[in-house]
Amino acid sequence: MIGLAGIRRSSLGRFAVPAAVVALAILAGAAMLDENRARYLRLPPAVRGELLEALRRFDRELRPEQQRAARAIDERLNSMAPEERDAHLAVLRRYHNWLASLPEKARDDLLSRPTTERLDRMRSLFAKYPPPSAAARSPLDFIQTGGTGIFEVASLCKTWVAISPRDRARIDGLPVGDRLEELRRLGREREIPRELVPDDFSLESWIDRAEARVKELRDGATNPSDWIGKLEGRINAAAERQAEGRPRVPPFLHRLAVNLYLQEHKPAHPVDPIRLSRFLEAMPAWIQSTFHPFPSDEAKKRLTLVYRLVFPHPEEFQSLAGGRPSPAPAPPAAPGQPGPPVAPAPPKPGQPTPF
Secondary structure: OOOHHHHHHOOOOOOOOOHHHHHHHHHHOHHHHHHHHHHHHHOOHHHHHHHHHHHHHHHHHOOHHHHHHHHHHHHHHHHOOHHHHHHHHHHHHHHHHHHHHOOHHHHHHHHHOOHHHHHHHHHHHHHHOOOOOOOOOOHHHHHOOOOOOHHHHHHHHHHHHHOOHHHHHHHHOOOHHHHHHHHHHHHHHOOOOOOOOOOOOOHHHHHHHHHHHHHHHHHHOOOOOHHHHHHHHHHHHHHHHHHOOOOOOOHHHHHHHHHHHHHHOOOOOOOOHHHHHHHHHHOOHHHHOOOOOOOHHHHHHHHHHHHHHHOOOOOOOOOOOOOOOOOOOOOOOOOOOOOOOOOOOOOOEOEOOOO
């Protein structure tokens, strides 16, 4: 992690250096500063530019007390042993992912509360929106057919990359229920299909494999659950409709096939974790949230598939055309009142990625 003091002490002569940061730099020691400067200068120019922009946002958007709190956390993390620091960062990442996965009203309500009330509110939210488990996902997870399918998520990401900054800002300002449909509409205008399908994906073949997998679950179960019988009943009903001349694949069968493909898929061309993190950061929070329910490895696998559907090898994501609009600076808070909510930013290059 490149400390705030390290960024400040790097050769960025255009910025005035506050006395508090100079004090932190002195305490950190010349060796750490030299190490951080060397790490900073080894980064690609585009990544260094993003770090500079993050620093400007830190100065522009956070109130002085928020900046002091962030510096104190940064100082404490950098004073820890590597193993202890990694454990704390893992907790912070899980909290960030959980917070970003909350419905907007619940998240804004939580962030608007005074610190003294926030922990109690978090406990009640944990019961309704439990954090994702760090345990490995079950092989049965391919039968979950709710939410947005991974091929459609890829289409939404491709559309988001393709549209203008003005359209992105406009969509982000729409009511929650209207954003998805408007992004789909813009995708249709650009002839982006509703789903981005991998070249090696055959729907008929993967439906056959999904049906066979359900049969294996039935045959291997000591006491078959009701849901297996219901699922088999839906599969049999779909087969009867096809035999009657109605060949349209039912949505749930389509999703079973897509889910099983995702579960068994091994990417031929991996993606650099920093680039993958930058790609995720470029997406709006309501698309990012489709990855939050999953453990780290599963989220990385899903995001890698989406990335490679949007950017087939050897193409790579560079940045959003025109960048993303910067929010207005936060107004000062009234004495004794909490300031406006500041949602946590995704990890920046140079910090551990969410994966």
